[in-house]
Amino acid sequence: MAKEHDHDEHHHHENASKPHVHSEASLKQIVNRLSRIEGHVRGIKTMVTESRPCPEVLMQIAAVRGAIDKVARIILDEHLSECVARAALEGNIDTEIEELKAALDRFLP
Template sequence: MRSWRDEKTVQELTNRLNRIEGQIRGIKRMIEEGVYCDDILNQISSAQSALNGVAKLLLEKHMRFCIKEQIIAGDDKVIDELMNTIFRMMNK
């Protein structure tokens, strides 16, 4: 359950993910139609970049609200969770 209740952000994330979903369908179609590999790879790079943007926005909200609330409540274990999440994101 998320700690933040920002419906504007929920809508922004949903809109971004809908666009990414469309990009992925387009990539699939390109592969099926035999489009030049470099063009497909460029579209994949674009989709990955868009997904990274979603992750960054979600990470910001997670840190500003979820993590902050848990630290205030005295749960220092959440720092380890956050570090693991950031390391996972950096390794992709």
């Protein structure tokens, strides 16, 4: 039986100006990665409470930082390929680019 596209297949969230729509598969991938990062951070907290050597803790923090950067890259890639492309088709690319620039100003050091 063919499944029609419905609300269950897409995630909708409101930002300041318009809804974003992302595939369920994409959201699941991102949420799974974030859950693993969350568990890793709890592990680091345990290492600290157990007074594990600082270099070990720092190596684990570096691993979490790398994992967070990977999630950010996935989100940015999807934003460029889906959201910015959609904005171009809908004629509001200037607004989308300004929002992206503002987000990158906060995101990048």
